[in-house]
Amino acid sequence: MAELEVKKHLKKIIGVIKLPNNGGWLKKLGAIAVEVAIIVFSLVLANALHNYSLRKHQEEECKIFLQGLKEDLKADISTLKENILFYKEADSSYRYLNNLPSISELDKGRLNYSLSGINISCSFRPHSSRYEGFKSSGKLLQIEDQKLLYNILLLYQEKIQNLGLSENAWLSSHNRLMNYLMEETDIDINNIETAVAHKIFNQRKVKNYTSVLIPWDQLLERYQEVLTLEQTIIKQINQHYPENDK
Template sequence: MAELEVAKHGKNVIHLMGKKEHELAHKLREIALEIAIIVFAVSMSIWLHGLSEHHHKQQEVKTFLLGLKGDLEADVRQLDNIKEGYRGFDANYAYLASLDPGRQPDWAKFKEAYAKSDANWYFIPVKSRYEGFLMSGRLTNIENEKLLTAILSLYQMQLPQIQTSEGGWSTRQRKLRDYREDQLEGDDEQSLFRVTTTPKGKRLLRDMNTTPQLYERYQSYIGQSQEIIKMIAEAYPAEKAR
């Protein structure tokens, strides 16, 4: 529509310049008016285009944030389960480390605990949506600076910290696993019990106790996620995560 107006008034300017029946001053006033109309039409077109583009970007931000809210809710549920899982691991390793090599254990309980001691559980966040929005360069379209900072802090700082702590736990478990493989002479319950109750075996089991730092980092991620969820819910109170 604006392009048609510009073309129309552009033709008027050319037409006025060619008229001979009007005085120069009159023609200049007419031309100036037509040029002013053209400038206004162009400016209005640019403003409307910018407004439309901004609206489109904010719709993309809205869709992203509502989806992210659902992703973080899933992450919080996963971390709550993982924390409980690690408490179970701690109790299991503590039981194995407490066994007296001179006393026969409850063999059914022992074998179950031994099998569980090889299990592990790591946090796998739902972050494909975040990574896609980040890689596309659209993350900076989030106009709420506090919310943007919180999201970046969560994924760029807190998540790597969790992965570092989980890596330390994994390294200790690998040492325990390697020791068992080196020392085991069979897979019968007596062999498993012997390697479990050696001084080194008991020390490696005690080392498997989850550090307070890992629990703290899980909880910090949960707290930050809940804060982001709250901010998104306040920004779009009538919407649900998609």
């Protein structure tokens, strides 16, 4: 549309130049100036409308992304809370298995409860595909709230990665214990006699495994950091889109 207007007024300028010089050059220059001003105004207006349209499109893209991200974080928070409970249970179980009382003082129920969970592990797998897609398309900078953008980057580029490092170390130790129990002791952990379990879990090597499987403070602290940051991001998103605050 702007190109057509420019062409139209350029033709007028050429037409003015070709006219006989009856009115003098001053009159021609005035007519040319008017046409040039119209061309400039048309270009400025067209550029402003284009920028406005682009900005509205980017704002809508950003809104859709942040609303979707909030749902991803809600799902993550549910998983984080479940995993924290798992590691707290693991803390109790592995502490007991690492320091078993004598066979005469052994609480069979407590032993069986602790043994029932040692073949179970968990890990945090964030819903990050939406974030990765938005990042790879170079659209993260469309988020104008710099504090919100900072927290999103901090979450995915640092906090979740740090949590993964701590958790992978725990999972590696868990795998070593399970491999040892299956390959070296040839027992069914779900159907084991109390005396046999007491003997195996008092072996120095097994005690070393159960010792490192007592979740260290860093693991739980990093879980809490991710959980707290995700809750903060949701609050920040709700400040921008309160009508979607549920």
